[in-house]
Amino acid sequence: MAKQLIDTYVAELPPTVQKAVHQSTAATTEKRYQLLGDDYADSDGLRKLAGAIRQHTLEYLDTYLAQAEESLTARGAKVHYAVTAEDACQAVTGILQAAGITKVVKSKSMVTEEIHLNDYLANQGIESIESDLGEYIVQIDGDHPSHIVRPIIHKTRGDIARSFEREGLGDYNDDPETITRRARKFMRGKYLEAGAGITGANFVTADTGRLVLVTNEGNSRFCLAPAKVHIALVGIEKVVPSDADLSLLLNLLGRSATGQQLTVYTEFINGPRRADRPSGPEQMHVIFVDNRRTEVLASDCKEILRCIRCGACLNVCPVYRQASGHAYRSVYPGPVGAVLSPLLAGDKFKELADLPKASSLCGACNEVCPVDIPIPDLLLRLRNRAHQEHVPSPGTPPMAGFALLGSHPLIWRSAMTFGAAKDYLPLDRLPVPYLGAWLKTRTLPKWRGGKFRSWMKSRHGRNGGGGK
Amino acid sequence: MTARETIFAAIKSALAPLPEREPRPAVAHGVADAQWLADETDNVALFVQRATAVGTMCFRSSSDCLAWLFEQQPARVFIPDELRDVTAKFEGIVEVVRSYSRDQVDEIDTAFTPAAGAIAESGTIILTDESTPDRLAALAPWTHIAVVRKDTIHRSVADALAAMPDDPNIIWVTGPSKTADVEGILIQGVHGPGVQGCLLI
Ligand code: SF4
Numbered sequence: 001m002a003k004q005l006i007d008t009y010v011a012e013l014p015p016t017v018q019k020a021v022h023q024s025t026a027a028t029t030e031k032r033y034q035l036l037g038d039d040y041a042d043s044d045g046l047r048k049l050a051g052a053i054r055q056h057t058l059e060y061l062d063t064y065l066a067q068a069e070e071s072l073t074a075r076g077a078k079v080h081y082a083v084t085a086e087d088a089c090q091a092v093t094g095i096l097q098a099a100g101i102t103k104v105v106k107s108k109s110m111v112t113e114e115i116h117l118n119d120y121l122a123n124q125g126i127e128s129i130e131s132d133l134g135e136y137i138v139q140i141d142g143d144h145p146s147h148i149v150r151p152i153i154h155k156t157r158g159d160i161a162r163s164f165e166r167e168g169l170g171d172y173n174d175d176p177e178t179i180t181r182r183a184r185k186f187m188r189g190k191y192l193e194a195g196a197g198i199t200g201a202n203f204v205t206a207d208t209g210r211l212v213l214v215t216n217e218g219n220s221r222f223c224l225a226p227a228k229v230h231i232a233l234v235g236i237e238k239v240v241p242s243d244a245d246l247s248l249l250l251n252l253l254g255r256s257a258t259g260q261q262l263t264v265y266t267e268f269i270n271g272p273r274r275a276d277r278p279s280g281p282e283q284m285h286v287i288f289v290d291n292r293r294t295e296v297l298a299s300d301c302k303e304i305l306r307c308i309r310c311g312a313c314l315n316v317c318p319v320y321r322q323a324s325g326h327a328y329r330s331v332y333p334g335p336v337g338a339v340l341s342p343l344l345a346g347d348k349f350k351e352l353a354d355l356p357k358a359s360s361l362c363g364a365c366n367e368v369c370p371v372d373i374p375i376p377d378l379l380l381r382l383r384n385r386a387h388q389e390h391v392p393s394p395g396t397p398p399m400a401g402f403a404l405l406g407s408h409p410l411i412w413r414s415a416m417t418f419g420a421a422k423d424y425l426p427l428d429r430l431p432v433p434y435l436g437a438w439l440k441t442r443t444l445p446k447w448r449g450g451k452f453r454s455w456m457k458s459r460h461g462r463n464g465g466g467g468k
Numbered sequence: 469m470t471a472r473e474t475i476f477a478a479i480k481s482a483l484a485p486l487p488e489r490e491p492r493p494a495v496a497h498g499v500a501d502a503q504w505l506a507d508e509t510d511n512v513a514l515f516v517q518r519a520t521a522v523g524t525m526c527f528r529s530s531s532d533c534l535a536w537l538f539e540q541q542p543a544r545v546f547i548p549d550e551l552r553d554v555t556a557k558f559e560g561i562v563e564v565v566r567s568y569s570r571d572q573v574d575e576i577d578t579a580f581t582p583a584a585g586a587i588a589e590s591g592t593i594i595l596t597d598e599s600t601p602d603r604l605a606a607l608a609p610w611t612h613i614a615v616v617r618k619d620t621i622h623r624s625v626a627d628a629l630a631a632m633p634d635d636p637n638i639i640w641v642t643g644p645s646k647t648a649d650v651e652g653i654l655i656q657g658v659h660g661p662g663v664q665g666c667l668l669i
Contacts, residue, residue: 024652039502046500052493059489062479075636081471133658134649150649157651176650180658187659188608192570208632218607218645218660224637225603226570236475244495247626251500261502261522262590262625262642265660271636279603280637294478302482 006319006358009327017154021146021324024153025315031259032312032368039255050248051372054306057240058297064206064239065288071209075271077284085115088289092117092198092231093124095285099229101126101195105187107213107220108132109200110148110309111233111289113331114344117198128198129190131219133183140167146325146333149257149311154324187222197223197281201234202308203249204286207242209270211286214253214263221265230272230281236288237297237305249308252370257310296343301378304339306371313365313375319358328355335365339378353391356382416450423447498626502589511588511621512668518591522643523656525665533613533667534558542578546605551580551615554669568605578611580667584638585620587628592642593666594620594628596635603637610657613665614641 036043057064069079082088088111096104104121106112106128118139121128130139134151138144141163145151152160161174169182199220201211211232213220224230240249254260273280296305314320314334325333330341330352338359342352356379365375386393405412423446428439469477483489508514516526527533534557537545545562547555558564565576584599586592593614600606606614622628632638645660656662 020651027652039504040500041503049493049495049499052490053495056490056492059483059486062476062483065479066476081475083471083474087471131659132649133647137649150652152649160650176653177655179650180647180655184657184659188573191659192573210632216645217647217658219658221603221607221639222659225607236479241492243629243632244497244626247498247624247629248495248500251625258648260642262592262640264522264641264643264646266592266640266642268632268638269636273597273636277597277601279601280597284636288475290475290478294475294482297479298482 004358005329005354006323006327010323013322013324013327016156017324018322020156021153022321024150025321028259029312029315029368032256032315035255035259035261039261046248046252047370047372050252050370051306053240053245053248054308054371055303058237058302058305061236061239061297064241065236067206068204068209068239069288071205071207072270072284072286075209077209077271077286080285080287082287082289082291085289085291088115088233088287088291089117089120091287092233093121093126095229095231095283096121096126096196099195099283101229103127103129103190103194104196104198104231105129105131105190105194105223105227106135106198107200107215107223108135108151109198109233110331111200111235111291112198113145115233115289115291117233129187129194131187131191131223132215132217133180133219136183136187137163144326144331147311147314148309148332148334148336149314154326187219191222192226194223194227196229196231197227198231198233199223201232201238201286202253203246204234204239205241205243205246206239210243210268211270212246212250213267213269214250214265215267216258216260216264218265221267224267224269224281225279227281229283229285230269231285231287232269233287233289236290236293249370253308253310256312256368256370292344292346295346296340299343300381301339301343303373304336304343304375304378306373307336307340308371309336310370312368312370316364316368318360318362318364323358327358330355335359335375335379336373339375339382342382350386350389350391353382353386353389354393356380356386357393413453416453419449420447497630498624501624501626505589505624508588511623512618514623515586515588515591515616515621516668518588519586519593519643519666520591522591523646523664524591524593524641524643525663527613527665527667530554530557530667530669533665534561537562537578540578540611542611544572544576544578546576546579546609548581548605550582554615554667555580568602570604573604573608576605577609578613579605579609580613580615581606583614583616583620583666584633584635585622585628585631586616586666587622587625587640589624590640590642592625592628592640593664595639595641596633597637598633598635606641607660610661611663611665612661613667615667615669618668 338355581600644664
């Protein structure tokens with residue numbers, strides 16, 4: 001039987017990975033819930049307010065983006081714009097070549113994943129090393145992150161120990177502490193020899209031009225201490241109006257992402273180092289990247305651009321927990337990815353149009369989202385778009401029969417009367433593939449249908465027709 | 469058309485059809501303060517409590533700090549000139565260097581730097597380029613002790629944001645560097661300090 005593509009990934013996922021993903025996502029969800037409950041009487045109200053701030057910013061994006069540019073320029077940063085992924089990669093290369101830099105260190109950034117910056121730089125002969133521990137492991141394995149906050153949620157310590165051994169970072173040792181120390185030592189050398197540090201940004205404030213970077217490891221800070229050049233790649237939607245708005249957004253980001261009040265390092269940068277200071281980059285470049293964000297802004301799914309990449313919707317999603325990140329076949333997995341990835345795919349929309357269907361629409365993603373994105377609504381809008389664009393939809397049973405039943409009262413009534421017959425039919429042996437697959441793991445309850453109408457009628461009589 | 473023009477034109481045309489736009493919501497100062505903050509009266513005590521909770525060691529006096537430091541047997545301790553008075557007792561007991569240089573990144577395993585402030589609500593230390601000019605000094609050594617003046621402790625995250633200094637680089641440090649990337653197991657000291665401390669003066 002035709003399956004949804006995501007099902008094939010679930011089927012192939014090793015049980016150890018599935019267990020690891022489930023445990024870790026469940027634990028983070030629990031921590032988040034605890035902390036928000038301890039700290040706020042009305043965390044729901046805060047989510048809604050944060051959502052309104054982000055939505056407001058998006059709907060005045062031209063104003064705020066221009067303001068951010070002005071604030072940054074006034075403080076000595078150079079602002080660039082890139083329409084496509086290719087443009088963004090070229091801009092980075094141009095800056096590096098002009099400064100004669102061939103080695104860079106990178107801190108974790110989703111937009112650089114999105115534009116495949118590392119591959120591009122490698123082709124230009126520029127060494128680019130990921131400094132976040134998880135991202136580094138993904139990089140040496142030629143793998144892809146499977147979670148936006150915990151990139152190697154799908155790997156075991158044994159996998160990592162083997163990769164480190166292969167890369168010459170020491171003999172096989174799967175002790176997490178040893179792994180971390182080895183990465184520390186290796187990365188030290190890379191930081192000190194790198195000519196440039198490349199980062200993303202979690203937020204950019206329009207009023208003061210501050211780029212906000214949050215990490216737990218301290219790697220972004222390290223990328224920006226010894227290097228001469230700082231290049232930040234920032235999606236155009238990352239702007240917020242003012243520093244004051246950050247009090248809400250930062251408080252919600254840490255709690256939602258990892259169950260921390262604040263992430264360990266929260267760094268605010270709005271300019272190159274001042275002349276009298278001994279460390280910090282002499283040049284700061286900010287590249288605002290569109291890469292189809294303006295298309296998303298023009299679509300009926302613009303709310304997804306509020307996203308602050310906390311990963312809470314992944315952690316709570318029953319589908320993500322079963323499928324892990326690679327099943328989403330794109331940079332952004334989970335509920336946010338099911339919306340964002342097809343939208344960012346442009347004319348490849350059809351290839352990812354199945355993702356919005358990989359959801360039971362349970363609504364948990366919306367409930368945890370710190371910026372209150374109505375993800376289930378957006379998924380429905382994308383399903384509709386796929387339907388409009390005649391994207392074939394394997395794994396969806398034909399519903400024409402049900403449509404007929406459901407829209408003709410007479411047929412429906414007789415079906416209900418004869419429904420009990422189902423208890424005596426060998427349903428699993430009927431030549432209906434979807435039914436067979438469905439029944440493999442489930443049993444139908446005994447038929448109790450067909451009685452509602454008569455119950456309703458008798459009740460109607462009792463209440464004298466008025467009802468309540 | 470330049471990239472900038474293309475992007476701004478696309479934004480404008482995306483927003484043009486909107487019948488109305490989301491107004492800017494009022495964000496009251498302190499709207500996201502933790503609810504228990506109102507019951508706290510002593511900023512310093514709260515800071516110590518919160519900082520300890522996130523794994524930052526707090527010292528109330530330089531003698532306490534020295535006693536602890538002595539036990540750690542540091543190889544070389546960086547203490548900049550401006551902290552000479554605070555750490556006068558350290559001289560001769562641990563090996564002190566007065567300048568931080570990159571060639572010594574591996575030898576200097578402990579560093580003291582002045583903080584620009586702190587946040588009680590979250591147990592956060594605030595460093596700026598102004599307070600800690602050498603970013604590496606606060607980051608590369610295994611042990612970093614920030615020296616925080618009690619009268620610079622902000623009550624809340626919101627207060628700290630409202631009083632952001634004009635500095636191109638401000639960093640909030642809430643605990644030691646850490647990761648849970650490997651099987652969700654918490655390990656401290658990934659790239660930054662494995663031991664984060666704070667000396668209150
Ligand atoms: S959609 Fe919401 S919950 Fe999901 S990552 Fe983005 S901000 Fe977090």
